[in-house]
Amino acid sequence: MGEGLTADAIQDLVDAAEREGRARAAKSQAIFESAREAAGVASGDGIDGGETASASWEEAVGFVADRAGRAARLADLTILAQPGEGSADEGGELLNEVLFRSGRPLLMVPAGATADTGAHVIVSWNGRAECARTVAAALPLLKTAQRVTLLHVGEEHPDRPGLEALRIYLARHGIESEAVRREAEGVSVADAILAAMQDCGGDMLVMGAYSHSRWREMILGGVTRHAIQHAAVPVLMSH
Known part of the structure; x- marks a missing residue:
């Protein structure tokens, strides 16, 4: 010793x-x-x-991720850079703490993003509560978008609101949208979502975060983790 x-x-x-x-x-x-x-x-x-x-x-004095997560509770929107090599939040601890501690929406912005993003917004929909919460937070952005595309990968769950129900909900807010359905054939759901983003020409992604537990996604991988690591456009999400 x-x-x-x-x-x-x-x-x-x-x-x-x-x-x-x-x-x-x-x-x-x-x-x-x-x-x-x-x-x-x-x-x-x-x-x-x-x-x-x-x-x-x-x-403020303290651990950055902890203090930011609490402060974000009284913010309409928190904007953070995409984690990764060379980022101040390389491992994503700050972003994850804000997502889980704040209960508020977060906009993750990758390097090279421009200020005019949001002309074509893709809403990745799975009918879960996290996704519904994010869509509600995104309404101001969806109302100013030139185009809104609703995306569902795989089969819709019979006990959750589907794309048509979401389209009607947005129409009640004066938002026109189109629905796109994709199958995850030979690829993960996360890869299918990002591929659809590129195919549709979307410049912003709206999605729920961590429908499964954070620890499960960290160990086994998941849609949220993959999007955080690989999205090439800004991503609006909440948990």
Whole structure:
């Protein structure tokens, strides 16, 4: 057994971590302010009831994923970069914590995405509660889309709302849509969804997240995990 760290050594580690945290916060704030100014967005907390967008910077001490997951509960939408190599959220911990802790919708944006995305939205539908919750959150985006395609892979479950029921629901909100059905022949459901996205020319995907347990998907794989790793367009999802 080796000797443990001395109190001074532990304090040195804590001090170094705090210095690194302050440096990362300062760098992040500089990037935030630069992006805000470039977009012409005013600095403010948005509580004055104005019609124009505003943005404010906040800092908190703690684990990033945990704090972000809680803060997102009072956000209409959380926008995060797609996890992956070179990303600050390489393993996807931040994205998953926001999905599971917030109860709110999340928009995952891959590198290279443009601001004009959302002209053709693909809704991946399976009739489950997670999917219905995401569709409800997506209504403002669906109303402004030029085209909405409803996608179902495989056979519809007899005890869940199908594509036609979803089409009628959206029509009641003034949203026209078309239905596309695909079979997952020789490929996974996740691959079939992403292939349909490409075939249909969609530039945004709407889907429920983790219909199965997160641990099952992490071990065995699943639609959500595959989409997080491989989607080439922004993905709106909620759990």
